[in-house]
Amino acid sequence: MSKPTVALAADHAGFELKNLLRDELKAQGYDVLDLGTNSSDSVDYPDFGRKLAETVAAGKAARGVAVCGTGIGISIAANRIPGCRAALVHDITSARLCREHNDANVLALGARLIGVETARDCLKAFLETPFAGGRHSGRVAKLGQPA
Numbered sequence: 001m002s003k004p005t006v007a008l009a010a011d012h013a014g015f016e017l018k019n020l021l022r023d024e025l026k027a028q029g030y031d032v033l034d035l036g037t038n039s040s041d042s043v044d045y046p047d048f049g050r051k052l053a054e055t056v057a058a059g060k061a062a063r064g065v066a067v068c069g070t071g072i073g074i075s076i077a078a079n080r081i082p083g084c085r086a087a088l089v090h091d092i093t094s095a096r097l098c099r100e101h102n103d104a105n106v107l108a109l110g111a112r113l114i115g116v117e118t119a120r121d122c123l124k125a126f127l128e129t130p131f132a133g134g135r136h137s138g139r140v141a142k143l144g145q146p147a
């Protein structure tokens, strides 16, 4: 079965973890879109959260991975874009449930808070867990309604 395209974006605090996850996804056969940043030079996380969310919302990638220092700023930025459902997670159970219950299409990680092994586990759960549908479908649809 073909694997989905995964877009990744990070600010300077997240670029090392983003690069590590990108390379591992490539090695696993995923198509990846690396939207930057690509150095430790200081950048603004809203720019990268927006770019990632627009890419996923436009269907250019099925899923996204957003990384900043805490994951907080970049997830707030991503969730401003209609069609983006970004979930900030720190554990594998949250990574599974954000797919099963919320149909999250962007995984947000805090590179300064989470270990590499946990980040890997979260990403695997995020990519491999399907949306459960059923009673969750109407709730997710409400997330797409204008404020």
Ligand code: RB5
Binding pocket: 011, 013, 014, 045, 068, 069, 070, 071, 072, 073, 074
């Ligand atoms: C950058 O220093 C830091 O503020 C950013 O990566 C992120 O943690 C913001 O939420």
